[in-house]
Amino acid sequence: MAWRDAKASRVRLLLFMASIILGIAAVVSIQLFSINLKDNIQLQSKALMGADYIIDSRKQPTERAQAIIDSLNPDASEVNFVSMIAFPKSGGTKLVKVRALKGDFPFYGTIDTEPASAASTYQDSGGALVDATLLLQFDIQPGDSIKVGELTLPIAGALKAIPGTTAISTSVAPSVIIPNRFVESTELLQFGSRKEYQFFYKASDTLNLSQFEEKINPMLEAENSDLDTHTSTSERLGNRYDNVGKFLYLAAFIALLLGCVGIASSVHIYIKEKLRAIAVLKCMGASRKQSFLIFLIQIAGIGVTGGLVGSLIGVGLQVLFPYILQEFLPFAVEISISFQPILIGVFLGLFMSVLFALLPLLRTWYVSPLEVLRINEKASQGPKKARFFVFAGILIFLFLFSLWLLEDILYAFGFVGATLITFAVLAGTALLSMKLIRTYFPKRWGFISRQSLLNLFRPNNQTVVLVVAIGLGTFLISTLYFTKDILLAKTDIEQSAETANMIILDLQTDQRDAVEQQLIENDLPTLDNISLVTMRMQKIKDQQVNEIRQDSTSQIRGWILNHEFRTTYRDTLIDSEEIIEGEWIPELESGDPVKISISDNLAEDAKLRVGDAVVFNVQGVLMETTVGSIRKVDWGQIQLNFSIVFPKGVLEKAPQFNVITTAVPDEEASAKLQRNLVAKFPNVSVIDLRQVYTILEDILDKISWIINFMAFFSILTGIIVLIGSVRTSKYQRIKESVLLRTLGAKNTQILKITALEYLFLGLLGSLVGILLALVSSFCLALLVFKEPFVPSLIPFLVFLPGITLLVLVIGLSNIQTVLRSSPLEVLRKEG
Structure with a gap:
């Protein structure tokens, strides 16, 4: 009976199945990719780092830090810094990251070079390993030379990959590896140069890295150093894609929830139309159990089939993600496909279809044989206790599913709570509109208008079901669209002729005028000439920094206590800044108390307010200051932003170095300027932001593609659910439309009555859904x-x-059968 009845209702059931398929496909594809990504990160965390743990310091380690480093007996070390290098053969220059290695690094993974032997021989031969893409770009071969500062070295091989780098970092600043013993010969490490010291360790299998990190890291942090293990690196890699992952999970949750709504609304109307047939079956001797199982088997069969098809589509979809993401993942994700996701998809399809169909299915249990004779089609809803257990089951399912997907109990409660509120608001809106129409019914309106309004609240109306289905579909679709905009808001990188696209770093004070003259000779503007002064916090309010470090109850964030701040001084705010508290002080006279401006994130982390005192250690000189203002800083803008800004008249005589920004019109002008600067000022670093813009746009385009694809996927699910819900509602109005035709109503009148009803339902449901989506x-x-x-x-x-x-188009298509055929023919066909 289940099979025969399903064949007769295959169009309605196929729409029902489509919503299950798309929901399951979204969940399976996203969940599978997430699992594969996490597994790959965990498996390759050692190979990504190249060691079990690393100790690093942004400057020469202190005596105590060096004692800790030496006591742990490092197996390898390096000093790395960013600098311009030159290729004497072609005259080309490029900003690179120089890694001066000592020892047999890496311990896990390999240095991939061409020729392969260069990875093991460059230390002894005294050559350099240069990024392979860089060699292709400048048409350089192994055997040619490279100039790093004042040092010229032969190129031992092309560097293809080394642990600790990513495609993004090597695109912005490609790696050049040299033996550590040549660092001093480069003469690049001068005052203000940004450099990092790293010490690599290979741990025994018995060492508990988490406990080891908890014990050693506080001692190193007190000395402005840091310990990093391969396990913490894998956690950070997982967190790097956090917001995109949250959005994908949100899309999967919404797609599945839309599927559940489609199931509930479709089965509600489908079963409502089957009540008369069930009553006939009971007249012929069918038991409650038999009539219930006929339709339960139908729904379960569709759920299993939909789950299976959706799982197979999901497995196919998730194979696309590694291909799209490969440019900004630090390793190639290997996809493993098993029967587990297919089993999960089939189970989800079966469980969600049966669970969300159970409430309307309960009505089949309580249909009386007398329904055959009764004109009133309102059947028993079943006892309140049974409906309560079904509602409870649905809520538990939604909570457990969202908890499994999001892995956060607060988010899970939030999603379930938001879904309940949305259902309640939509149902309440539908009931309130019915009551208002009934109370203030326009009795003087024409027949067509009155008939369409009557359809909204008379028995057998579809107002609540369709407003909830349309509203929830619109709500979820709009929420997804608004959320997509939130994530894509930062993907627009604005550029103009006045926007700096080249930054010249690490200028010594005596080089500043000469570099500005160089810009003038190249017909380039000096957009910014910023002086940088490095300092540390010595005292915050009335507490020494060392005392705060030892105070376990302190609310001040640890990075504040150990950070070397690069500060500047100026008399104006820039575009990315806005004063939110206090008063901006542009300049101070000699002897005035020093009032500084700090960023809002620094104020929050250091627990500082306007008027609080801070003492800085400026290259050994203590300076007393007061917080004069707090700024909101847009760190997302690609320009030089600062946590601490001094007014003019304070730091001019402090040891400092400079940064100059300019705007180059094209690649030729950029290359010419870089060649001239590197030739005259080898310690200077140049960042060509045009390359950064290109790389960022490429990455953001890929992220945008995934976000847009999943948004479209879920929106498509929502549209199919809406089509299914409205399409199945046609059986609500067929008999009434046939009766109107029998009484002499014209086709145009029936069309107008139906159009007005669906227009009201579509407008009300979608408007409330969008307003809820805003919230x-x-x-x-x-x-x-x-x-x-x-x-x-x-x-x-x-x-x-x-x-x-x-909604209007589908609603009008619902009554085409009535308009094209005679009333008797329609009644026979529907019977």
Whole structure:
């Protein structure tokens, strides 16, 4: 019976199955990729780092830090810094990261070179390993030479890969590896030069790295050094893609929830139309159990089939993600496909279809044989206790599913709570609108208008079901769109003729005028000439920094106590800054108390307010200051931003170095300037931001593609659910439309009555859904993604009329059978 009835209702059941398929496909593909990514990170964390743990320091380690480093007996070490290098053969120059290695690094993974032997011989032969892409770019071969500062070395081989680098870092500053013994000969490590010392260790299998890190790291942090293990590196790698991952999980959750809504609304109307047939079966002797199982088997079969098809699609989809993400993942993700996701998909399809169909299915249990004779089609809803258990089961399923997907109990509660509130608001809106229409019914309106309004609250109405289905679909689709905008808001990189696209770093004070003259000779502007002064905090309010370090109850963040701040001084704010508290002090006279401006994140982490005192150690000289203002800084802008800004008249005589920014019109002008600068000032580093813009745009394009694809995927699911919900509602109005035709109503009148009804339902449901989406998206931006929210007009301008029109078109297509055929023919066909 289940099979025969399903064949007769295959169009409605196929729409029902489509929502299951798309929901399961989204969940399986995203979950599978997430699992594969985490597994690969854990498996390759040692190979990514090249060691079990690393100790690093941004400057020459202190005596105590060096004693700790030596006591642990490092197996290898390096000093690395960013610098310009030159190729004497071609005259080309490039900003690179120089890694001066000592020892047999890496211990895990390999240095991949061409020729392969260069990785093991460059230390003894005294050659350099140069990034392979860089050699191709400048048409250089192994055997040619490279100039690093004042040192010229032969190129031993092309460097293809080394642990500790990514595609992004090597694109911005390609790696050049040289033997450590040649560092002093480069003469590049001068005052203000940015450098990092790293010490690599291979641990025994018995060492507990987590406990070891907890014990050693506080001692190193007190000495401005840091310990990093391969396990903490794998955690950070997982967190790097956090917001994109959250969005993908949100898309999967929404796609599945849309599928659940499609199941509930479709089965509700489908079963409502089957009540008369069930009553006939019971008249012929069918038991409650038999009539219930007929439709339960149908729903379960569709759930299993939909789950299986959705799982197979999901497995196929997740293979695309590594291909899209390969440019900004630090390793190639190996995809392993097993039967587990297919089994999960089939189980989800079966469980969610049966669970969300159970409430309308309960009605089959309580249908009386007398329903055959009764005109009133309102059947028993079943006892409240049974419905309560079904509702409880649905809530538990949603909570457990969201907890499994999001792995955060607060987020899970939040999603379930938001879903309940949305259902309640939509159902309440539908019931309130019915009550208002009934109370203030326009009795003087024409027949067509009155008939369409009557359809909204008379028995057998579909107002609540369709407003909830349309509203929830629109809500989820709009939420996804608003959320997509939140994540993509930072992908627009604005560039103009006045925007700095080249930064000249590490200028000594006596080189500043000569570099500016060089820019003038090349017809390039000096956009910024910024002086940098390095300092550390010595005292915060009335407490010494060393005392705060030892105070376990202190709320001040640890990085504040150990950080070497690069500060500047100026008399104006820049575009990325805004005063949110206090008063901006542009300049001070000699003898005035020093009032500084700090960023809002520094104020929060250091627990500082306007008027608080801070003492800085400026190259051995203590300087007393007071917080004069707090600035909100947009760190997302690609320009030089500072946590601490001094007014003019304070730091001019302090030891300092400079940064100059300019704007170059094209690649030829950029190359010419870099060649001239490197030839005259070998210690200077140049960052060509045009390359950074290109790399960032490429990465963001890939992220945008995934976000847009998953948004489209879930929106498509929502549209199919809406089509299914509205399509199955046609059986609500067929008999009434046939009766109207029998009484003499014209086709145009029936069309207008139906159009007005569906227009009202579509407009009400989609408008409330979009308004709810605004609220939910604001909460997501604030609490989950921690990004600013600027709502788009697209949902109001496109989704609102688009979904209303879609509902109207489907609603009108529902009665085409009535309009094309005679009333008797329609009744026989539907019977």
